[in-house]
Amino acid sequence: MRVKNVVCVDLGSGYTKVALRKDWDHESCLVRDVPLAPREASFCIPSVVARVEDGGETRWVIGTAAAEQKPGKEVKIFRYWKARIFSDAPDAQNAKDAMGTADESSGAEYRQAGVVFFRELRVTLERMGIPVTLPIRVCIPKLDSDTHGQCRIREMITEAGWQQTPVRATVFEPESNACGILTRGRNATWFPPVINFMPSPGRSLSLGRMIEKGGLFRAFAQLKGSYGVLVVDIGAFTTDFGYVEFDTSFHTNDDWKRPRIVQQSRELGVRELDHAIFERLRPESREAVRRMSSKDWETFKVRLYAGGAFARRNPRGGPPIIIGEGDEARAISEAIREFAGRVVEAKEEFCREYVRGTIHAETLTGGGAMIPAVRAAVRRACPEDSYLYDLQDPAEPAQFTANGNGVLPPTLIERRLVQNLELVRGGSAIGGCSVLFS
Numbered sequence: 132m133r134v135k136n137v138v139c140v141d142l143g144s145g146y147t148k149v150a151l152r153k154d155w156d157h158e159s160c161l162v163r164d165v166p167l168a169p170r171e172a173s174f175c176i177p178s179v180v181a182r183v184e185d186g187g188e189t190r191w192v193i194g195t196a197a198a199e200q201k202p203g204k205e206v207k208i209f210r211y212w213k214a215r216i217f218s219d220a221p222d223a224q225n226a227k228d229a230m231g232t233a234d235e236s237s238g239a240e241y242r243q244a245g246v247v248f249f250r251e252l253r254v255t256l257e258r259m260g261i262p263v264t265l266p267i268r269v270c271i272p273k274l275d276s277d278t279h280g281q282c283r284i285r286e287m288i289t290e291a292g293w294q295q296t297p298v299r300a301t302v303f304e305p306e307s308n309a310c311g312i313l314t315r316g317r318n319a320t321w322f323p324p325v326i327n328f329m330p331s332p333g334r335s336l337s338l339g340r341m342i343e344k345g346g347l348f349r350a351f352a353q354l355k356g357s358y359g360v361l362v363v364d365i366g367a368f369t370t371d372f373g374y375v376e377f378d379t380s381f382h383t384n385d386d387w388k389r390p391r392i393v394q395q396s397r398e399l400g401v402r403e404l405d406h407a408i409f410e411r412l413r414p415e416s417r418e419a420v421r422r423m424s425s426k427d428w429e430t431f432k433v434r435l436y437a438g439g440a441f442a443r444r445n446p447r448g449g450p451p452i453i454i455g456e457g458d459e460a461r462a463i464s465e466a467i468r469e470f471a472g473r474v475v476e477a478k479e480e481f482c483r484e485y486v487r488g489t490i491h492a493e494t495l496t497g498g499g500a501m502i503p504a505v506r507a508a509v510r511r512a513c514p515e516d517s518y519l520y521d522l523q524d525p526a527e528p529a530q531f532t533a534n535g536n537g538v539l540p541p542t543l544i545e546r547r548l549v550q551n552l553e554l555v556r557g558g559s560a561i562g563g564c565s566v567l568f569s
Contacts, residue, residue, distance in 0.1 A: 132320065132334045132569045133298050134266065139563035140252070141270040141307070142284070144213040144400065145367030145429075145498055146175040147252070150560035151261065152318060155334065159316040159564035161557045167194025167255055169426075174557055176252070179425050180209040180244040191244075193251045198426040209236070209244035210425055211402055214368050216245055216287070217272060217280035242287065249291035266296035268568070270559045272369045272396035273303040299568045304559050305373030305394035309362040311562025312494055312522075312554055313375065317341040318566045336389070336566060345534035346527075347492055347520045359488040361517075363478055363509065364559070365499025369396040370474055372481040376488045389567070393485045397477045401499045404470040408435060411462035416454045419443040435463050436502045464504070471508035474499070478512065494520040496555045522551040 135155055141148045149162040161174045168176045181197035183190050184205045192200070202208050215238050257263045269284055281301050288295065319340035323332040342348060347360065358379050364371040373394045405428075409420060420428060423443075431441045431454070440455035455463060482490070495509050506523070513519045521527065528544045539547065554561070 132336070132566065134268075134296050134566075134569040136262075136265050137268050137296055137564055137569075138256075138261070138263065138265045139268045139270065139302075139307075139560050140249075141304070141557070141560035141563060142213055143178055143366055143498075143559075144211050144369075144402065145178060146172075146556070147178045147248075148174055148176070148557045148560040149252070149256065149261075150316075150557065150564045151265075152564040152566075153262075155320045155566060155569075156318050159311075159314075159318060159561045161553060161560060162256065162259070162261060165194075165255065165259070167196070167252070169195050172556070174553070177425065177429070178210075178213060178248065180212065180248050182207045182209070182244070191247045191251065193248050194255075195426065198429070199424050201422065201424045207236070208425065209241055211368065212241040212244045212248070214398075214402075215241035216283050217274060217368075242283070246287050246290050249288050249293065253292055264294070266300075267293040268296045268299060268563050269301050270304045270307045270563045271301050272371065273305055273394050274369070274396050274398065302563050302568050303394055304364065304366075304369070304396060305362065305371040306375075306392045307562040307565075307568075308364045308371060308496060308559040309360065309373035309375045309392065309394075309562065310565045310567050311558035311560070312362055312496065313347065313360065314341045314562070314565060314567075315343060315550065315554065316561045316564075317343075318564075320566055338389070338567075341565075341567075345536045346531050347494060357488055359486070359490050359492075361478075361482070361486070361490045361493045363474075363493065363495050363497075363500075365474060365495070365497040365505065366400050367402045367498065368398065368400045370399045370477055370497075370499070371396045372478060372485075374482075374486045374488075374490070395481055395485060397481075399473055399477055401502075404466065404499075404502075405432065407466040407470065408432070408463050411466055412454065412459055415445075415452050416459065418446070419452050419454060422446070436467065436504070438464065438503075467502065467504045468508075471502075471505040474505060475508055475512045478509070490514070490517045492518040492520055494522065496522065496558050498556065500555060522555050527551055 136153050139150045150159050151162055152159045164173045165176055176194045177198040179197040180193050181200040200206050200208060253263050267288055271280060271284055285300055319337040320334050321337045323335055358377045360375045362373045376391045378388045434441050435455045440453055442451040442453050445452050493513050500506050510519060528539055528547045532538055
């Protein structure tokens, strides 16, 4: 084990999260109250970069400040630049993101935007007192077609002034997310006893103290053989699948075997749903969306996902434009059903091709998991003989205590509910800090 402390950046296509581990056995914690993030989700930094031409000078902004910019002749918005980094044909990604206006930016421009993002993120964290001299690890997708993404990211973070971790400078999102959910940020190490005439053993992982007894592992102590968990993470660019299989024969000892992980990321994300919804809006609604900032679209589309509508000012005068009612509401609902069906189909395909053991439990995370119809579709597709661990369920703390963990006082119940929702969005950043990858 070589990485005592680390800063982990979960580079989400929609939002970026940062977590920190300060020592071997310290908890992995999300960095909250980041000035680049909105107040209501202070650890979720919009992965948006804007280049603003102002009085003959060029300035760059990232995060919420960039998301608040409206596109125009003097403002260039870079959204979903992560997709360009991990694509073998970055320029071909433009059509997938176009919301009515073709994006003619080159892959080189998006790469520059990515370097700016990492550099400004580093400056912001340093001002917050976060030790940016610590090595960085970045969570990235596990795409079958990716041949250059890891190298590109490593080049970019170095160019932005970060020091990479000596072990696993990048970690794949499916396994980091699974680790974050399974450990909830716990880290534990130990030194095996010295045996006569043998070299002194080094620091080892104590996985038994990192995994919570109960919750996702409600039946863990009663099992013999293996225990399999499937984690599905629906993001803006990809949906990530991670199947983690534990050898339960070591569940009473420190000498645990590392779990076996099979994983895959599919280029199937909420940005595609956004695009599908945009294409089904009537012309005046599409024009209103084009005029929105990224921040406004992210805010209002939540209502559309939940079956609601919202009003925008009519630039031509007259009554406001109501987006998401009547025929539009039905079209939007159909687009969400189709997207949810594709997620379920991708999950079933992953299980057929990669999962060889039993799936004892499943859990669902990511921004897409917060869309009610998508979450419901994945819940319905969960086999009856597997346990669906729902981090968004208000009754989860009660289920946890019912598994023999004692009664939680109200303050701890509230804390657990908050942590559950943070794990839905920040599980990869927390898991990427884990000593499991040290």
